[in-house]
Amino acid sequence: MEPLLLECGQEGVEKRLLDAVTTSHNHLASSIRLRWDGDPLYVSSVLGLNDSRQVDKARSKEWKMEVWKLHGLTVAASRSTVLRLYVVPVFQTQALLLYKSKTSPVWLSGGRGGKPTFNRVPPQDSSQEVRKVKTTAVRALYALGLDYGVAKVGIQPGNRIAVVDVIPNPRLNNEMGIQLAGAIQQYIRRLPRLLSPVDQVMMGADPEFLMRRKNGSLVMASNYFPRFGQVGCDAIWHGRDRSVKPLVELRPKPSTDPRQVVIRMYKGMITAARRVNEQQVEWLAGALPHPQYPLGGHIHFSGIPLTFQLLRALDLYLALPIMVAEDKNGVRRRPRYGFLGDYRPQFHGGFEYRTLPSWLVSPTLTRGSMAVAQLIAARYPYLPTDDWYDDKLQQAYYRGDKKVVRERMEGLWGALKRLGEYERSQKDLDRFYQMAVSGVPWNEKQDIRKAWKLPPYQK
Known part of the structure; x- marks a missing residue:
């Protein structure tokens, strides 16, 4: 799939940016290419978010699991249970929001109990579990060579933290869309300041x-x-x-x-x-x-x-x-x-x-x-x-x-x-x-x- 071409001039109004990077069904664009004329020497990786090659590879669950294991992350089996499931929208090093499942346990295969429902984790929650979930979500995204997406992280028995999945083009609720659009906007604004003497x-x-x-x-x-x-x-x-x-x-x-x-x-x-x-x-x-x-x-x-x-x-x-x-x-x-x-x-x-x-x-x-x-x-x-x-x-x-x-x-x-x-x-x-x-x-x-x-x- 071709990346979305985003004119950096579009970032002036957050709502317009959100409209530009989401589809009619509220899915986030899987890959974004920035058109920015500020410095012609900037390499393509700096002006691209979610390399399209990595997005294509991330369609394979088997590939993702192998990559996470290579990078030392614990991976949850696709047909297993976790005590709690977190959904984490991520932009580069930022875990923007956290949602935690209301029910326990959560069947990852979806075969029992239907889809879980989630509560928003308060921003002030700095518990050890929340900190580790944020770190794991960012690591899972980085290992795949992505820049943004939604990570699913589970808590297994013994309080082991395991990666469940990463979705490059997730369906967004309004809150997630605003946060991700704001993070993309901030990245665009920082482009002229990425170089330092x-x-x-x-x-x-x-x-x-x-x-x-x-x-x-x-x-x-x-x-x-x-x-x-x-x-x-x-x-x-x-x-x-x-x-x-x-x-x-x-x-x-x-x-x-x-x-x-x-x-x-x-x-x-x-x-x-x-x-x-x-x-x-x-x-x-x-x-x-x-x-x-x-x-x-x-x-x-x-x-x-x-x-x-x-x-x-x-x-x-x-x-x-x-x-x-x-x-x-x-x-x-x-x-x-x-x-x-x-x-x-x-x-x-x-x-x-x-x-x-x-x-x-x-x-x-x-x-x-x-x-x-x-x-x-x-x-x-x-x-x-x-x-x-x-x-x-x-x-x-x-x-x-x-x-x-x-x-x-x-x-x-x-x-x-x-x-x-x-x-x-x-x-x-x-x-x-x-x-x-x-x-x-x-x-x-x-x-x-x-x-x-x-x-x-x-x-």
């Missing part, structure tokens, strides 16, 4: 590492560091005692200069090395240097709009090169951790991109990761993301098939190099790329203090 993208990070004695026993970070601070402990605990925490987390002060953030990380590591000055203690980073503790290298952004297009660009141009460089253990971190498009809103109004493992394994990887992330965040409307929709590429990412991913690197990196701002951090970016495609993976059993030239400090 590179040197104005504020960035932070909270990469993790763990400490282990040479005999294999873990050294608890909580024995040396506070819960919060420039160098602190991650919230994960060890064993049954929640005060015993194994992971060290660096929290450098944010900056618009990626190198400044890296310098602050390095100063944090110097502080840590002075507190842990034992020769027999190793520092390990990467994806999974210890089988119980996957590590993350989350990167924080402030002052830029969060869109699915930005997340897809970060997946393609940052997560994939790092995956090609990772230790073979990295595949076991996914999909519970490291799934594509993983993000978390932050209290300051920004967000953190959470897909990456801990890139502290080397200064080259650290400097390159921060530089690539800033370049993508500032200029992603110019970066093609067609490769993101390739099922084989996503399967290769989750299954650790580096050969398939490496074959795409030259084309993806060429798109980055064509950006005029690439030269600003060319040295760090070139070294990062060479490390990624060299075919030599990092070794996450190696003490990272050697790469960072951090000797064990002596009293």
Whole structure:
């Protein structure tokens, strides 16, 4: 089906926009193409909502279920029951409304009890279940490569949250139509502001590492560091005692200069090395240097709009090169951790991109990761993301098939190099790329203090 062509001038009145994007039977247009003359360099994925190829694939329930499982989502069987069923209109990262079934249980096959009826969930409901349902609905949409639609999410026995379905062109009630039209209108209004000057993208990070004695026993970070601070402990605990925490987390002060953030990380590591000055203690980073503790290298952004297009660009141009460089253990971190498009809103109004493992394994990887992330965040409307929709590429990412991913690197990196701002951090970016495609993976059993030239400090 051809996408609806929407003139961006139509967005001036919400009612007119709602009329434009819905059919005579109150179904939402399954795909929208925006005609906007503001910047001729914007790539098609930024001016398209719900790629028509993905909409066509989403007609298959079997395909959707396979995709959700690949991305680590729990899927409800088509002929089963759930304790509660939620209906969630979604536009990109926003769960716009929630409706909860009145009856329990709900038969998904529709064979018993007829169709369920629903109550609107109050907007102020911030219960854990509601928060998880919203997150699952957004993840389910993102995994399918869609930008908007209605997700159905069920609560199974044991309070397990499972995806039931996603509908790209749902039938809308008046409330849903107004909310979705408003979200589309807001997206159109933000088009001129999706680009940012590179040197104005504020960035932070909270990469993790763990400490282990040479005999294999873990050294608890909580024995040396506070819960919060420039160098602190991650919230994960060890064993049954929640005060015993194994992971060290660096929290450098944010900056618009990626190198400044890296310098602050390095100063944090110097502080840590002075507190842990034992020769027999190793520092390990990467994806999974210890089988119980996957590590993350989350990167924080402030002052830029969060869109699915930005997340897809970060997946393609940052997560994939790092995956090609990772230790073979990295595949076991996914999909519970490291799934594509993983993000978390932050209290300051920004967000953190959470897909990456801990890139502290080397200064080259650290400097390159921060530089690539800033370049993508500032200029992603110019970066093609067609490769993101390739099922084989996503399967290769989750299954650790580096050969398939490496074959795409030259084309993806060429798109980055064509950006005029690439030269600003060319040295760090070139070294990062060479490390990624060299075919030599990092070794996450190696003490990272050697790469960072951090000797064990002596009293």
